[in-house]
Amino acid sequence: MFRMTKILPTLCAFTLAWSALATTSVYAAEMITLGAAVSFTGKYSTNGMHTKNGYDLAVARINETGGIKVGDNTYELKIIYYDDESTPARGTQLIERLVNQDKVNFILGPYSSGLTKAIAPVTEKYQVPMVEGNGASRALFTQGYRYLFAVLSTSExxxxxxxxxxxxxxxxxxxxxxxxxxxxxxxxxxxxxxxxxxxxxxxxxxxxxxxxxxxxxxxxxxxxxxxxxxxxxxxxxxxxxxxxxxxxxxxxxxxxxxxxxxxxxxxxxxxxxxxxxxxxxxxxxxxxxQWDRTLSYKDEWFGTAEEYAQLFEATYNYAPPYQAAESTATVLTFVDAFQRAGSIDKEKVRDALAATDRETFYGHIDFDNSGKNIAKPxxxxxxxxxxxxxxxxxxxxxxxxxxxxxxxxxxxx
Amino acid sequence: MDNITILLDAPILLVQLLLDGLLAGAIFALAAYGMALVWGVMNIINVSQGEYVMLGGFVTVLLAEAGIHPMLGVPLVALLLYLLGWLIYRLVIFRIVDRDLFISLLATFGISILLQQLANQIFGADVRTAEGELGTSFLFNGMVTIAHIKLAAALIAVLTGGALWLFLKKSRLGQAIRATAQNARAARIMGIDTDRVYATTFALNAAICGAAGALVAMTWIIHPYFGLVYTIRSFMIVVVAGLGNLLGVIAAGLGLGAAENFAGFVLGVEYQAAFVFTLLVVILLARNLLLGRKRQYLK
Incomplete structure (x- = not known):
């Protein structure tokens, strides 16, 4: 009997906790989760940090200005990060993990062409759209990838x-x-x-x-x-x-x-x-x-390139290198695609991404058939x-x- | 072929290539000197050699940022690296001194990864430099230039090498080091504290590499991952010069540096490394053939 009195409250507490968790996951449905494997350690760690700061600034801006209106719903953005240790093999594992375990449907690119080359076949395999701003090698765009989009100018x-x-x-x-x-x-x-x-x-x-x-x-x-x-x-x-x-x-x-x-x-x-x-x-x-703060580009989220630069400086205490700006533009490209797709279905978002043609503080973005941006010099x-x-x-x-x-x-x- | 024509048209460039090669070789020789010491005395091939060079470079950059001229920083860097070398000996190396060569390769390889990643965490992955600001000399109507910093670096490299040679020849501790290298067991019987000798040797190696690193930061660039180049180059120089031949190490370092520079110019920079390694194979083969003809005995 004594044992029963102990077990019962525990069970009740467990059920309560479970239902509480279930409710949070209902709220979590109002969240769009993006996934990124970025170099926090290893030889790309400095540029990895610029990349993350760029992504985070965009997410903070989108969320504080009321989120993204997709169809009748309003969503907030969230990013799940992993450290790829600047090694391609680790990068591919982490993308598998993001897609299979974390059930992420939208991937933000890593830092460097090498890492992007390593993970693009994985996102392609799972048909998950990836927008990237830090892989400039033109070999990325000769493979016929359908789910890869790059906002930056290619390296040649x-x-x-x-x-x-x-x-x-x-x-x-x-x-x-x-x-x-x-x-x-x-x-x-x-x-x-x-x-x-x-x-x-x-x-x-x-x-x-x-x-x-x-x-x-x-x-x-x-x-x-x-x-x-x-x-x-x-x-x-x-x-x-x-x-x-x-x-x-x-x-x-x-x-x-x-x-x-x-x-x-x-x-x-x-x-x-x-x-x-x-x-x-x-x-x-x-x-x-790739970019400079004195250029006369602008958008509705950050205003002009200079205003973006000022906000970045106020947030992170250093002037934004172009690696950060192109990362921010990567998130904005997704946001724009969500809005135009009117859905967070990954296939519809992919099609919306392919049809992107708009200006951002980072420059004009218009993808050709291979997924590279041909509009920004x-x-x-x-x-x-x-x-x-x-x-x-x-x-x-x-x-x-x-x-x-x-x-x-x-x-x- | 075009490159040879350039040299024929302006043979004075040979002087530039020779000078650049010798000055670069002097710094490589310094790191190799340390490796020869550790290899000869402790029978350990220290794969983390380049990492001490890298750490020396970073300490120099930090000192320069704190307002200490990088040239004056060299002894300080050597001292700090000496302490680090001592610490690493007391933590890891003493456990592997008498063990299989394979174990020591593994252990020092582990240390090298650890130091690389620590440097990356602490100093960041950026490319860094320390400015000596010593100016440049023009020779032959401006066709040949020598950056004074390179000259100073080579001078320091040769002086350190010379001082070390004297230390090993003349000082009591130097003699103990040499005795231990020849026969550790006999040295122990004669009352030499070989553990202390090993610790000193390893710490000395770290200090020499640290000094080399300071010179690298002043002449070229440093980042947490450049160590391997110095490890491989030191290894090569020691193999060419032979163990226990410390003056030979300096000669081999200078010679390889110059040969490498000429090869880079004539064959193209992409074949520079390939040339050096081919040269290594040729030297080893030639030496083997000579050894076959002449019976060697221990002097």
Whole structure:
């Protein structure tokens, strides 16, 4: 009997707790859950953090402005995160887990092309839409994936605007664009080789000659041999692509070895923090960027690009790098698709995503059949007086290009 | 072929390549020096070698941010890494000194992953640099440039190597280290505290690598994952130079650095690493053939 009196209340409590849980899950139906495996540890952890901050800022903004109206219901957003440890194998496991165990129907992309490449086959297998803002490799869009959408410009476009700019300058100085000689130093990884392919295409288009075409191994930390060639061959444009390592090395060694080159264009200057680290020696360098706060894009959630940047700064105490902005745009693209689909059925949302054609604070978003955004151009910064200034494309330029870079003998940083 | 034409047109570039190669090789030699020491004395192939280089680099960057000039920071970095090396010896390495080589590979590999990830957690994954701001010299009408920081780094590398060589030859502890390397059991019988010798050796190695790391942060770039390059390069240099030949380590380091730079220029940077490894195979084969002809005996 004594035992019975103990068991009964326990049972009651259990039933109560169960019903309480059941009610919460009814409320949880008013929530749209997005899933993301992002690098919190490992070599991509810094950019993983930018990615997460970008996602979180969008979710906070959407929820505090009343959620998303989908058909007759209003939903709030929630993200389930896992740490992919910057390793592709872990990334694929976690996406399996998000889809199968957490029953997530919508995936936000990871950081980097490599991780995106690893998980895209999984989202494709389960027919779960993935919108991503940090995998730029063009190989992602040649596989015929149906559920993959990318808001950013693909990697072959990164330094094309630099080649165009060099052609423009040659014409302005009364020379033939085909007389421009290009030196390229590219890391031997998928991203930089895409960048290289873009530069080669564009050089061919203008009839320019590649006088140096070096491939740096991914683990390299010295480009003095390539720069020695640059000194000998005196090209008109030096393009370097090797993530943050490449950018930091290029700025450091070009100034140390006093290599004179009229135009130097890089990728990943901002993640390498070249202005903070190298100060005046970084002057005149051109840097490819997906986005900038001075651009005149806007949307109903964040207002202008500048207003987004201010909110981001107030929230996280640092200026938003483009990696964060494109992550925020990823969430906004989903929100827009939910609204237009009028449903949270994943197939309908996929179709709505495919039909996306709208402006955000990050730029215009319009996916082609392969899922990449074809509406947003890359911009080119120049380091001018210790600040990044947009100098190309001309339509978005906030400053005049300073060209050519004076020789080191005439200029002391 | 184009690259050779460039060299024929402007042979002065050979000087640039040679200088860059030698200066880079000096830093590699420093890390290799430490590896030769640990390998020779303790019979441990320390796979975490590059991680001490990496930590040395990060400490230098932190010191530079705190306002200490990176050049002045070098001894401080070496001291801190010495303490870390001592600690790691007391925690892990002493357990594996007399064990199978495989065990020591595993253990030091574990330490290397741990240090990498810890560095990533503590310092972040970003690329970092420390600015020595020492200027650049122009030679031959501006065709050859030497960054003073590289020169200073090479000088420090050679001086440290020399000092270490003297220490091993002349000092009491150095002699104890050499005695232990030759025969640990006999050394123990003669009253040498081999445990202390091992601890000192391992800590000394960490300190040397730390100094190398400081130089790397000043000349190139550092991030938590660049250690492996230094581990492999040290291993190669030690294999080429042979154990117990510490001056040979410096020569091999400088030589490989220069050869690598020429290969990078002539064959293209993508074949730079391939060239060095091919060279390693050739050297080992050649040495084996020579050994076959000449009977060796212990001197």
């Amino acid at each position: 476009q990164y330094l094309q605007s630099a080649v165009d700019l060099a052609a423009e300058r040659a014409s302005a100085m009364g020379k033939e664009p085909s007389s421009v000689r290009i030196a390229g130093v590219f890391e031997n990884d998928p991203f930089s080789q895409d960048v290289r392919a873009g530069v080669l295409d564009d050089a061919k288009h203008h009839g320019m000659k590649m006088v140096i075409d070096d491939k740096l191994p991914p683990e390299i930390n010295d480009m003095s041999t390539s720069l020695t060639k640059v000194r000998a061959l005196k090209p008109d444009l030096l393009v370097v692509s090797g993530h943050a390592k490449g950018a930091a090395l290029a700025i450091r060694q070009v100034s140390e070895m006093k290599i004179d080159v009229p135009m130097l264009a890089l990728t990943h200057c901002d993640s390498a923090q070249v202005i903070d680290k190298f100060g005046k020696t970084a002057e005149y360098a051109l840097c490819a960027s 890359m911009v080119l910064y120049q380091v001018q007086d210790g600040e990044y200034k947009v100098v190309a494309p001309t339509k978005w330029a906030s400053s005049e290009l300073r060209h050519p870079t004076p020789p080191w003998s005439q200029w002391q940083p």
